[in-house]
Amino acid sequence: MTLELNDMQGLLIRGFGNLPSAQYVLLRFSDFTGGKQYLRELLPAITPATDKPDEQAVQVALTYAGFSFLQLPAEGLASFSREFREGMTESHRQFILGDNGENAPDNWAWGNPAHDEIHLLLIIYAKDESTLAEKLAVEKNRAESYGVLELHTLPTGLLQDHKEHFGFRDDISRPIIEELVDNVEKKPGVTFPAGEFIMGYKNLYDEYAPAPSIPSSKDVLNVLPVSADLPDRKDFGKNGTYLVYRQMEQDVFGFWEYLKGASKDNSEAVSLASKMVGRWPDGSPLTLTPEKPDPSLSTANGFGFWNEDKAGLKCPIGAHIRRTNPRDHLVTERTQKDSLEMAAKHRMLRKGRPYGTPVSERLVPEEILGLPRDDEKRGLHFLCLVTDIRRQFEFVQNNWVNFHKFGGLDQDADPIIGNHYKSDIVVSDEFSIPAYPVKRKLKNLPNFTTIKGGGYFFFPGLRALHYLANHE
Numbered sequence: 001m002t003l004e005l006n007d008m009q010g011l012l013i014r015g016f017g018n019l020p021s022a023q024y025v026l027l028r029f030s031d032f033t034g035g036k037q038y039l040r041e042l043l044p045a046i047t048p049a050t051d052k053p054d055e056q057a058v059q060v061a062l063t064y065a066g067f068s069f070l071q072l073p074a075e076g077l078a079s080f081s082r083e084f085r086e087g088m089t090e091s092h093r094q095f096i097l098g099d100n101g102e103n104a105p106d107n108w109a110w111g112n113p114a115h116d117e118i119h120l121l122l123i124i125y126a127k128d129e130s131t132l133a134e135k136l137a138v139e140k141n142r143a144e145s146y147g148v149l150e151l152h153t154l155p156t157g158l159l160q161d162h163k164e165h166f167g168f169r170d171d172i173s174r175p176i177i178e179e180l181v182d183n184v185e186k187k188p189g190v191t192f193p194a195g196e197f198i199m200g201y202k203n204l205y206d207e208y209a210p211a212p213s214i215p216s217s218k219d220v221l222n223v224l225p226v227s228a229d230l231p232d233r234k235d236f237g238k239n240g241t242y243l244v245y246r247q248m249e250q251d252v253f254g255f256w257e258y259l260k261g262a263s264k265d266n267s268e269a270v271s272l273a274s275k276m277v278g279r280w281p282d283g284s285p286l287t288l289t290p291e292k293p294d295p296s297l298s299t300a301n302g303f304g305f306w307n308e309d310k311a312g313l314k315c316p317i318g319a320h321i322r323r324t325n326p327r328d329h330l331v332t333e334r335t336q337k338d339s340l341e342m343a344a345k346h347r348m349l350r351k352g353r354p355y356g357t358p359v360s361e362r363l364v365p366e367e368i369l370g371l372p373r374d375d376e377k378r379g380l381h382f383l384c385l386v387t388d389i390r391r392q393f394e395f396v397q398n399n400w401v402n403f404h405k406f407g408g409l410d411q412d413a414d415p416i417i418g419n420h421y422k423s424d425i426v427v428s429d430e431f432s433i434p435a436y437p438v439k440r441k442l443k444n445l446p447n448f449t450t451i452k453g454g455g456y457f458f459f460p461g462l463r464a465l466h467y468l469a470n471h472e
């Protein structure tokens with residue numbers, strides 16, 4: 001099935017890497033009519049997937065509270081997934097996501113509905129800072145003139161060589177959407193049917209991804225397509241998807257100080273950090289080059305763990321990339337094929353960007369290790385697009401990132417993003433490094449990342465936005 005790119009927002013198929021400046025603006029409607037008028041005006045400014053902009057781009061997503069405020073019909077509201085309706089900070093979700101202790105929503109700067117109910121996320125990308133400032137002024141004016149209140153503006157900044165703040169190359173492993181590539185050779189775990197990430201298309205179960213819909217009678221202007229599997233309903237989800245947003249502050253100095261304390265020299269600290277990530281700082285995967293980085297492999301992604309590294313001697317079972325995508329080796333599955341198929345059902349399209357000033361421009365770990373601590377706030381605006389928040393993002397966060405017994409481990413969580421703590425029943429602040437003849441265990445890991453805000457958004461197709469802006 002061909003993708004309706006003209007009805008999709010561009011972020012679904014690209015990352016706007018050529019537009020390095022960006023800001024995320026969180027907004028709230030203040031009146032129903034003004035909110036709809038605002039959306040009507042905003043619509044032509046939104047960048048569809050058919051455009052390849054080289055100046056600026058605007059994307060928009062709404063929360064459940066936003067759709068309610070604009071009075072999407074009750075049947076439509078009820079058809080969103082439970083996790084979207086309940087929101088990221090609902091108490092059961094906090095438990096699933098591991099948002100307790102210092103990560104609890106009470107400590108967030110935004111996203112806790114007790115403090116500020118967010119309705120809308122506007123993402124603005126631009127080719128440079130001055131174009132961004134101009135575009136932001138236009139969008140802020142537009143919002144203000146319709147009584148749409150600006151709650152938070154969150155800056156971003158791409159780092160050198162695609163790095164994240166700890167100093168590792170990011171954004172290497174990406175699912176390939178089969179419908180976007182001509183004559184693609186389908187490969188489990190590598191290529192994916194669009195329905196995993198975009199609603200209105202078949203997913204890995206050969207089903208249409210569950211999507212919000214409304215009774216056909218409520219689409220008086222006949223804007224929406226008929227739902228593919230519910231003939232008496234209109235598909236509000238088509239060409240849209242869910243957007244998960246987590247603002248994660250990174251304690252870069254804490255991370256490298258901990259590693260320095262666990263190592264005899266800088267070179268060992270860098271190897272231990274790489275064991276935690278599963279790739280060397282330049283991106284080369286430990287599974288393919290376990291002893292030292294190999295720049296020729298810095299974007300290599302065609303590897304598995306089953307044949308190469310079942311015991312985790314090269315890339316530890318609990319490394320960040322192995323937990324978030326165990327590929328062909330899930331200890332719970334009996335065959336390589338089962339593992340691959342199972343792991344594939346929990347992938348995400350990651351679209352986040354770093355924020356804050358980096359500790360150094362080049363972010364070379366050996367340099368970072370010699371720098372004095374500063375008070376700058378920095379981290380990652382983690383964003384991912386998924387058609388099923390529970391099966392994709394929450395599953396990974398709950399069963400793989402934070403589960404202390406993942407893969408036969410006992411007292412470990414994801415070393416770089418996991419919630420590390422000790423309670424009467426759970427210890428999750430260790431990191432096991434399989435090695436022969438003696439394995440190594442790092443203990444008392446502090447949290448290297450802390451959640452500072454977050455929310456579940458829906459990233460609608462353009463017809464859905466048109467419907468929302470015009471329905472009675």
Ligand code: HEM
Pocket residue numbers: 164165166168169170171172173174246248249250277279320321322324325348379380382393396397401416417449
């Ligand atoms: C500050 C927070 C984070 C940092 C610094 C970080 C860093 C990294 C790095 C350096 C990589 C390797 C590059 C690549 O394979 O593309 C990576 C991969 C990945 N991360 Fe994260 N990450 C963070 C948060 C998260 C979160 C919250 C999730 C999801 C729950 C996540 C899921 C993934 C996935 C799925 C991969 C690709 C694994 C693979 O396919 O091999 N990350 N991350």
